[in-house]
Amino acid sequence: MDFGVCVASHVRDIDYVVRAEELGFTHAWLADSQMLWSDCYAALALAAVKTKKINLGTGVAITGTRPPPVTAASIATINNLAPGRTFLGLGAGNTALRVMGLPPQNVRELRQYVHTLIPLLRGEEAEYEVNGESQLIRHIMPDDGFVNFKDHIPLYISGFGPKSLSLTGELADGAVLAMPANPMIMENIWQMLEAGAKKSSRKILRDDFYTTALTTVVVLDPGEPVDSPRVKAECGAMAAAGIHFAYEQVRNFGRQPSGALKYVWEDYKKMIESFPAERRHQRIHAGHNCYVIPEEERFLTPEVLKASAVIGTKDQIIDQFSALSEAGLNQVMVLPNFDTRFDCIERLAKDILGNVP
Numbered sequence: 001m002d003f004g005v006c007v008a009s010h011v012r013d014i015d016y017v018v019r020a021e022e023l024g025f026t027h028a029w030l031a032d033s034q035m036l037w038s039d040c041y042a043a044l045a046l047a048a049v050k051t052k053k054i055n056l057g058t059g060v061a062i063t064g065t066r067p068p069p070v071t072a073a074s075i076a077t078i079n080n081l082a083p084g085r086t087f088l089g090l091g092a093g094n095t096a097l098r099v100m101g102l103p104p105q106n107v108r109e110l111r112q113y114v115h116t117l118i119p120l121l122r123g124e125e126a127e128y129e130v131n132g133e134s135q136l137i138r139h140i141m142p143d144d145g146f147v148n149f150k151d152h153i154p155l156y157i158s159g160f161g162p163k164s165l166s167l168t169g170e171l172a173d174g175a176v177l178a179m180p181a182n183p184m185i186m187e188n189i190w191q192m193l194e195a196g197a198k199k200s201s202r203k204i205l206r207d208d209f210y211t212t213a214l215t216t217v218v219v220l221d222p223g224e225p226v227d228s229p230r231v232k233a234e235c236g237a238m239a240a241a242g243i244h245f246a247y248e249q250v251r252n253f254g255r256q257p258s259g260a261l262k263y264v265w266e267d268y269k270k271m272i273e274s275f276p277a278e279r280r281h282q283r284i285h286a287g288h289n290c291y292v293i294p295e296e297e298r299f300l301t302p303e304v305l306k307a308s309a310v311i312g313t314k315d316q317i318i319d320q321f322s323a324l325s326e327a328g329l330n331q332v333m334v335l336p337n338f339d340t341r342f343d344c345i346e347r348l349a350k351d352i353l354g355n356v357p
Helices: 014-022 040-050 068-081 107-121 162-171 183-199 229-253 259-263 265-272 277-284 294-299 302-308 314-326 341-351
Strands: 002-007 027-030 055-058 086-091 126-130 133-137 155-158 174-178 210-215 217-219 310-312 331-334
Touching: 002 014, 002 341, 014 027, 014 040, 014 341, 027 040, 027 331, 040 055, 040 068, 055 068, 068 086, 068 107, 068 126, 086 107, 107 126, 107 155, 107 162, 155 162, 162 174, 162 183, 174 183, 183 314, 217 229, 217 314, 217 341, 229 259, 229 265, 229 277, 229 294, 229 302, 259 265, 259 302, 265 277, 265 294, 310 314, 331 341
Parallel strands: 002 027, 002 331, 027 055, 055 086, 086 155, 155 174, 174 210, 210 331, 217 310
Antiparallel strands: 126 133
């Protein structure tokens, strides 16, 4: 199994990617949210010139904020700096658009985007539709050192539901997933991916189709509770982001939270809806996957933490990842709190990376 880091893009934090490479992490996924962090391609360019082996790409690039030709040229620029180790993660914008008060793109819009993007990633001509009119476009100076389309740029699409997973199986080189809790869930994911592939008479081979799951991981010390201050300091931001995402799902689609979240839901809803509606979208995602806003600390119950992260002893985590590897999960991508990011990957390298097949 491979291990990657998901990075809140920060042009002054490139040493984190460098250290991840030194520790044996195989991928660095730099997040694309324009109202939260630095520009991901600026950070990727800096990482490309400071690293030698680690695979570099977007985690994930957002379709609703960058047209396909812009995305293709941007990632091909990184591919020129890091040839053969550049990839493109792509998604519809659950946070990047919602932080501006906008909904993410739907699956139909994502499909149209990907159909335009795929030939552009190969340096080929594509049909690009804007305002109901189509134009034939291609990069007209691909051989002058500006970009690199000669080295293949794998396309990994972020998908969580049946429709997006079907699209991913139909068109992509791999999938970016929510962390499956067990091998049975991973098998269900494979079935949705394979069903999508059949729609286009495509057959995806599990050995060739690359799957990555986003989570964060905390290795417990002997006797340490799952809600210890250290655990919260390493994975609390992801747990809080899960609550933020659930609120958006309720607001946009009426999907009521279940499981661990239902026990904190009314308290969280009351707190977040005390902010003015016209600016609430700015507050919902405050601290997104970096740190926990103080008034949200109380929502980090043991159940919420366990539902959003992989927390356990060294042996428990190794057993869980080994089982998922057998079920066809190729990579675990970790996104710890910002302040403890170095401590987290150092611990994972020491306790986990050398012991998982």
